[in-house]
Amino acid sequence: MTQSDTVTFRNVRTLNGLTQAEMAHRIGVSRQLIGLIENEHRNLTPRIEQRFIREFGADQIEYVQGVGDTIRNGDYGT
Structure with a gap:
């Protein structure tokens, strides 16, 4: 897993307003595993x-x- 995959994983969780425990429940793993990932x-x-x-x-x-990717590249369309 690359750092960008880790960031995507976390960002999808936060975009959906989920705690690590809530995300863990939704995908069927432990909260601890979400934190480790x-x-x-x-x-x-x-x-x-x-x-x-x-x-x-x-x-x-x-x-x-x-x-x-847009944020990392600084390509904001300006």
């Missing part, structure tokens, strides 16, 4: 990634990634 101590496994995509939708995840 967000702090880059554990990788996002294919199984968890599939649950994440199924729960939040590829469109939302791609949107959040695109916003992050």
Whole structure:
């Protein structure tokens, strides 16, 4: 998992107004695992990634990634 994947994971959670515990419940893992993933101590496994995509939708995840890329690149369309 890259740092940008970790940021996307966290940003999708916060965009949806979820605590780590609420997100964990929605994708069927422990709150501790969410914290470990967000702090880059554990990788996002294919199984968890599939649950994440199924729960939040590829469109939302791609949107959040695109916003992050825009901010990182400083390309604000000015």
